[in-house]
Amino acid sequence: MNQEFIITIFSENNIGLLNRITINFTRRKMNIESLTVSQSAISGISKFIIVVNSTKEKVVRLVGQLEKIVDVLKAFYHTNDEMIYQEIALYKVSTEYLFESDEVEKIIRDYGARILEITREYIVVEKTGHKEETQELFERLNQFGVPQFVRSGRIAITRDPIERLSEFLKERDALLSQMD
Amino acid sequence: MLTKSISGSHAVILSLLEEGVTTIFGYPGGAIMPIYDALYDYDKRITHILTRHEQGAVHAAEGYAKVTGRAGVCFATSGPGATNLITGIADAMMDSVPLVCITGQVASPLLGTDAFQESDVVGISMPVTKWNYQITDAEEIPEAIAKAFYIAQSGRPGPVLLDIAKDAQFQKLESFSYKKCSKIRSYIPEHPVDPFQVEAAAKLIDAAKKPLLLFGQGVIIAQAEDELKAFIEKTGIPAAWTLLGLSALPSDHPLNVGMLGMHGNYGPNIKTNEADLIIAVGMRFDDRVTGKVSTYANHAKIIHLEIERAEINKIIKVDVPVLGNAKKSLAMLTLNVKPNSHEQWVQEFRTCDQIENEKVISKDIHPEKAGLTMGEAVRLVSEKTGNDAILVTDVGQHQMVASRYFKFKRSKSNVTSGGLGTMGYAIPASLGAQLGAPDRTVVTFVGDGGFQMTLQELGTIVQNKLPVKIILLNNNFLGMVRQWQQLFFEKRYSFTELQNPDFIMITNGFGMPAHKVTKRDELEAGIQKMLDHNGPYLLEVVVEKEDNVFPMVPSGASVSDIILEA
Numbered sequence: 001m002n003q004e005f006i007i008t009i010f011s012e013n014n015i016g017l018l019n020r021i022t023i024n025f026t027r028r029k030m031n032i033e034s035l036t037v038s039q040s041a042i043s044g045i046s047k048f049i050i051v052v053n054s055t056k057e058k059v060v061r062l063v064g065q066l067e068k069i070v071d072v073l074k075a076f077y078h079t080n081d082e083m084i085y086q087e088i089a090l091y092k093v094s095t096e097y098l099f100e101s102d103e104v105e106k107i108i109r110d111y112g113a114r115i116l117e118i119t120r121e122y123i124v125v126e127k128t129g130h131k132e133e134t135q136e137l138f139e140r141l142n143q144f145g146v147p148q149f150v151r152s153g154r155i156a157i158t159r160d161p162i163e164r165l166s167e168f169l170k171e172r173d174a175l176l177s178q179m180d
Numbered sequence: 181m182l183t184k185s186i187s188g189s190h191a192v193i194l195s196l197l198e199e200g201v202t203t204i205f206g207y208p209g210g211a212i213m214p215i216y217d218a219l220y221d222y223d224k225r226i227t228h229i230l231t232r233h234e235q236g237a238v239h240a241a242e243g244y245a246k247v248t249g250r251a252g253v254c255f256a257t258s259g260p261g262a263t264n265l266i267t268g269i270a271d272a273m274m275d276s277v278p279l280v281c282i283t284g285q286v287a288s289p290l291l292g293t294d295a296f297q298e299s300d301v302v303g304i305s306m307p308v309t310k311w312n313y314q315i316t317d318a319e320e321i322p323e324a325i326a327k328a329f330y331i332a333q334s335g336r337p338g339p340v341l342l343d344i345a346k347d348a349q350f351q352k353l354e355s356f357s358y359k360k361c362s363k364i365r366s367y368i369p370e371h372p373v374d375p376f377q378v379e380a381a382a383k384l385i386d387a388a389k390k391p392l393l394l395f396g397q398g399v400i401i402a403q404a405e406d407e408l409k410a411f412i413e414k415t416g417i418p419a420a421w422t423l424l425g426l427s428a429l430p431s432d433h434p435l436n437v438g439m440l441g442m443h444g445n446y447g448p449n450i451k452t453n454e455a456d457l458i459i460a461v462g463m464r465f466d467d468r469v470t471g472k473v474s475t476y477a478n479h480a481k482i483i484h485l486e487i488e489r490a491e492i493n494k495i496i497k498v499d500v501p502v503l504g505n506a507k508k509s510l511a512m513l514t515l516n517v518k519p520n521s522h523e524q525w526v527q528e529f530r531t532c533d534q535i536e537n538e539k540v541i542s543k544d545i546h547p548e549k550a551g552l553t554m555g556e557a558v559r560l561v562s563e564k565t566g567n568d569a570i571l572v573t574d575v576g577q578h579q580m581v582a583s584r585y586f587k588f589k590r591s592k593s594n595v596t597s598g599g600l601g602t603m604g605y606a607i608p609a610s611l612g613a614q615l616g617a618p619d620r621t622v623v624t625f626v627g628d629g630g631f632q633m634t635l636q637e638l639g640t641i642v643q644n645k646l647p648v649k650i651i652l653l654n655n656n657f658l659g660m661v662r663q664w665q666q667l668f669f670e671k672r673y674s675f676t677e678l679q680n681p682d683f684i685m686i687t688n689g690f691g692m693p694a695h696k697v698t699k700r701d702e703l704e705a706g707i708q709k710m711l712d713h714n715g716p717y718l719l720e721v722v723v724e725k726e727d728n729v730f731p732m733v734p735s736g737a738s739v740s741d742i743i744l745e746a
Contacts, residue, residue, distance in 0.1 A: 011366065012365070012366050015314075016302060016303075016306070016312075016314075019303065019306055020306055023306060023307050027307065060493075061490075061494060064489060064490035064494065065490055067489065067490065068488070068490050070310065070311045070331055070364065070366060070367045071366050071367075072366060073365070073366045172365065172368070175368055175371075175372075176363050176365065176368075178372065179362065179363050180362075
């Protein structure tokens with residue numbers, strides 16, 4: 001059964017690695033729903049967060065293949081309920097609607113969104129949350145017209161009390177010292 | 181080693197020398213000219229083999245790697261030179277062959293401008309390399325080459341590619357010093373063997389009544405041939421090889437029960453589904469081995485000794501994985517198991533052999549019909565070389581026949597394209613194999629289809645006086661496809677019949693002696709003449725046009741549904 005999985009990849013920060021990672025998805029005809037790359041808490045190590053819709057079996061196999069990549073340190077997969085995750089969305093709305101009625105203001109309040117910028121022509125609204133929430137806000141605001149809308153890739157951290165990467169790196173250091 | 185102010189190109193050659201490279205296969209061109217210019221100064225220490233096509237260079241490097249166990253090295257220029265390597269690199273990726281491919285690239289200011297002979301080789305080769313890297317600064321050269329050799333040759337080996345921009349080849353390094361790579365933080369080539377996994381495996385082995393061991397090329401790569409032999413001899417467990425596992429155990433070892441897979445032997449295929457324990461060593465359950473996965477080895481518990489974690493549970497669910505180097509894990513396993521024998525169970529394989537012998541083998545090797553068979557040619561060549569030659573095969577019917585009927589005494593004696601099934605592999609691979617094993621007899625079987633894909637490399641063989649013996653098994657068809665058309669497409673022979681050239685004249689044109697045999701009473705003398713000839717030689721054997729390879733596990737069928745005749 002297909003469900004959403006969050007794949008977290010820790011890697012060295014090398015050119016071309018993104019491509020090497022994504023071809024593993026393309027090859028298996030798996031669509032990437034969202035992708036974020038950032039520095040991890042450990043300096044020099046990048047963190048990829050990739051969301052896919054697939055079966056557990058395929059995801060397990062994929063993660064195995066991702067770990068084969070020379071520059072990849074470790075890859076994990078989680079279901080949504082095993083992680084805390086957020087996305088951020090920006091919306092551009094014409095300023096006139098703010099003056100015509102209090103409806104737009106009310107929507108922004110209800111959704112816990114905030115206004116980043118107000119100009120004579122438009123306002124920019126920001127909302128963080130799960131995709132369903134940012135999407136819902138889009139639909140509400142779009143009654144008035146949203147000429148520009150953008151949503152980020154997902155960012156996520158585990159519910160584990162420990163950072164699994166630091167533990168993994170400790171084991172890795174031990175392994176590497178055995179190789180001397 | 182510290183040398184002052186040398187060019188990037190010299191650094192490339194010096195780095196290769198540091199890695200012990202003595203042979204390079206390649207083809208020059210614009211973007212790699214500085215490296216070729218540097219190579220000119222090292223002709224005493226490095227043999228460069230100029231192939232006639234870059235595909236020839238990469239397959240030759242594969243052949244060299246397979247018989248030596250060391251990385252094959254090849255050079256090509258940018259653009260088409262580099263793209264011509266791709267088939268061979270993909271082949272090496274599938275078959276875990278260590279290669280270091282070095283390509284020239286346009287000068288770094290031209291990158292991404294569609295410059296003459298520019299292609300994104302790093303991008304193109306990414307899915308088919310274990311690792312690749314583009315060098316735009318000469319200072320990176322020694323470290324990148326050290327890393328390339330380490331990655332190519334360690335763990336599960338594979339091809340790597342270094343793409344070196346032309347300006348980096350000209351650029352002077354401040355100083356040259358070379359340090360071999362021995363570890364990379366993000367890459368653990370082999371995990372230490374877990375004694376608990378070994379113990380769990382030993383328990384299953386001691387309890388098994390009908391155990392069957394399947395071994396692949398992992399045994400050869402790990403140089404675990406002696407450990408494999410010790411293990412099966414202590415436990416009395418019959419062992420079957422995959423196509424790439426051929427020669428890891430002598431053919432005549434009493435516990436060698438033959439080849440697995442689609443055109444493998446009857447016994448190991450049938451018995452896979454009767455076994456109560458499968459011990460897979462250094463093999464990856466390729467679909468040509470497993471047939472229908474859902475019915476594969478359903479009565480058996482599975483132990484998998486494997487170096488690559490991603491291969492465990494990839495195709496077949498494993499009960500006890502033993503992660504690590506097979507040389508170590510097999511040795512540990514042998515210590516942990518009780519001595520045993522399974523005479524009656526082994527005897528069942530011999531009974532299967534008798535059936536296969538009656539229905540298939542005797543007809544192939546001692547045919548009663550007039551036309552020559554591939555099987556009789558293969559067996560005769562094997563016998564006349566003392567069953568101790570290196571076998572090189574192309575892809576198709578002749579490959580399966582040769583794998584079935586050629587016999588081996590020594591490991592690293594089988595050079596073939598398994599996973600990718602690359603037609604055109606054999607002729608260039610044979611020249612690489614001969615260079616890698618100059619003291620051994622290299623016999624190459626090739627079909628009339630595959631021969632015409634890379635026959636230009638006859639020129640390379642002649643120029644370098646490599647005494648390769650080529651047996652061209654000519655049935656005037658793309659035989660394997662024709663066989664499938666006959667069996668599964670109602671004999672609709674869609675574009676499989678060839679109008680062939682005069683192969684003898686072509687071979688002679690390259691300056692290589694050749695002889696054609698069409699009748700049985702000429703065969704033995706023909707083979708003898710070929711083997712007696714001091715130098716390269718081609719023997720064309722005209723075989724039956726519509727012979728089929730049996731046994732056969734039809735595509736999508738279970739291994740126990742193997743058929744012995746049509």
